[in-house]
Amino acid sequence: MKKNLLNYSKNEIPMLFESFGEPAYRAEQLFIGIYAHSYSDFPSFSNLPKSLINTLTKQFELRSFKLIREWESEEDQTTKFLWQLKDGMKIESVIIYEGQRVTFCISSQVGCPLDCKFCETGKMGLLRNLTQAEIVEQVVLMKERSKFKPTNIVFMGMGEPLLNYDAVMQAADIFSDSQGLGFSRRRISISTAGIPPRIYQMADEDRPYSLAVSINAPTQEIRKKIMPISKKYTLNQLMHSIRYYNNVTGKQVTFEYVMIKGVNVSENHARQFITLIKKIPGKINAIACNSDDTVYKAPSEEEIKNFENILLDAKQPINIRSRKGSEIQAACGQLYAANEEQGIKMVYINKDLI
Ligand code: SF4
Incomplete structure (x- = not known):
């Protein structure tokens, strides 16, 4: 079986070429060709010798996905x-698409083990982690098909990115490499439901990417009901890891908050939430729940407005997002791929972390 070259980091390609007896500068030509020029096959590399192209063609591939469906929502852009x-x-x-902003929202796992109650992906369970190549290929192909270079890349699709830490960070390194896809590091955002050991790790390793944490509830009691991961890591423990991250890196955090009718959007909840994040520099990103679920629904416009008005007192930048992607169920927590039809079984990994 051919190996996927998108699985190789920038440092690994020279080692590979060394084993073929090729000089190191060829590795750089290959890396630039794959990412900066978006070559999808080896014959496109006119600067590489024929013999090397033949070797690469026999042993490696640059694309592995099959596009099953692509659909657009004009209403939600x-x-x-x-x-x-x-x-x-x-x-x-x-x-x-939002004005000048083009955000690529990508997946890090097939399904997700965290089972947040308002999330469609959570209903799939975890089938497996994506490889580095599978994470990278989403961006490469969306760029190719849309002809747009993203202004932002967010790990907010299917899966919990911090449970696939190495592959996610390696993919982000390729996105931000000046000879790779060349995206701004701070515009690559890792969005997590909150895995404190990995938040400490991101801080200690001083990873240059943005961190967004889905808080979604002002108290441990509410959070436990909608995000089972809170039974393993309490809200206090999560907030401690966020404070640590902020202290060590000096970077701000985005506090994500999914507003759910009758669950977490009362005026009292808004005040409790402000108290919770007080003194931690960061911005608030609140989005109305976008679930098809009969229990977890979006609040009314009025409830959202009241909630927002109180949050404005927090004196932190705040962004209340409209339900982007609701028409085609493309927003956060709405991605679902029917894998169970093939009888694929769920797997459980990172048992120590969840
Ligand atoms: S909201 Fe995110 S972390 Fe929670 S189940 Fe869905 S994909 Fe997983």
């Missing part, structure tokens, strides 16, 4: 993609 991976599993990715 989003495009959603359903990809089939080599082993038959399926994942989704989304492009969200």
